[in-house]
């Protein structure tokens with residue numbers, strides 16, 4: 266029902282604004298709080314939350330054209346969320362006036378007519394007006410920010426980094442989502458003919474055991490296979506990072522920053538569940554997620570160590586070290602638009618510092634001749650090539666080596682053995698992989 270979907274979306278957006286939590290946690294909390302379980306309502310609410318987040322600054326701009334500043338200042342999170350949803354439906358989704366009128370009617374029930382009353386006039390203007398163009402007299406960076414829906418500082422950063430034409434292409438690509446990928450989980454293969462039987466013919470094979478999933482139909486079959494662990498929904502770059510690390514049976518692997526565990530189970534699959542994986546994760550809640558994932562995917566050789574990877578509490582001699590540190594998520598803005606509004610220049614600086622420290626600390630556990638893989642879902646060179654360059658300068662016993670498979674494009678700054686993925690080129694998350702060998 267429209268009313269339930271709207272109530273969940275408004276509540277979830279309000280939690281996100283109020284507590285700064287991600288959309289998944291906010292939707293879960295809102296649906297539990299309102300006791301709404303219908304899959305179609307939750308799907309609709311999810312879409313509204315994601316799309317209003319994707320276009321957030323542009324929607325706010327539209328709202329500001331019709332709602333007096335004073336009213337916006339005093340508006341509750343619920344009202345602000347409703348205004349954004351209406352602006353999305355009106356100006357981005359081009360819904361007819363009749364649909365908007367119905368939503369306004371429903372919002373009188375969900376938000377309460379008393380709270381809504383001071384805004385009724387502005388809402389009537391919002392649902393019936395034609396938008397002014399923001400192109401006119403808006404300064405350059407602000408205009409690009411509104412056009413591509415990214416924070417102004419990030420727009421500037423990308424233009425400086427990639428040059429204007431490429432930066433605009435990258436920024437614009439974040440306005441629509443990217444493909445979904447899955448790998449067949451070989452740890453569950455003995456039980457499984459189901460992927461081949463149920464889904465194989467409708468999927469596009471990327472490399473052995475890796476598929477781009479089509480959007481239409483088969484969603485139920487796919488969800489069933491994912492929940493039984495027979496397939497793992499994982500983005501392309503992340504899968505390729507696991508393949509590039511390529512641990513063999515019997516080896517010792519250090520898996521740094523491990524949760525939710527997609528790479529852990531992939532490493533175990535390549536090892537045939539034979540050898541040892543030490544997985545490091547700092548977060549207690551994400552550690553629980555990792556444990557569930559290991560059960561689901563049938564991984565039996567990984568041990569979780571809950572610790573800060575900048576100060577490793579263990580000393581091991583690993584054959585392979587995989588470092589997947591926290592990052593800006595700038596490669597994931599198309600899939601997860603809420604994260605672009607959480608990133609700040611200060612946060613980015615902290616991340617870069619942690620990435621260098623984690624890489625250095627992890628590398629000290631690697632055997633001579635061993636493989637070190639560093640990867641992020643960021644497109645920013647400061648989190649990628651620059652971290653690797655600094656590391657190589659400090660640790661001359663390491664050299665970059667060729668990667669297999671190589672499905673992306675070469676790294677920047679002449680690091681052609683590194684591999685990058687971009688949403689606009691590869692229809693997957695932006696991703697970076699460096700593979701190094703210790704002499």
Ligand SMILES: C[S@@+](CC[C@H](N)C(=O)[O-])C[C@H]1O[C@@H](n2cnc3c(N)ncnc32)[C@H](O)[C@@H]1O
Pocket residue numbers: 503521522523524525526527528529545546547548551572573574575589590591592
């Ligand atoms: C990019 S995610 C890892 C994804 C994971 N490797 C996978 O493929 O499923 C980064 C993880 O690092 C964890 N993390 C952040 N800072 C950390 C630290 N200092 N030490 C250990 N883990 C950390 C986060 O909690 C998060 O789970």
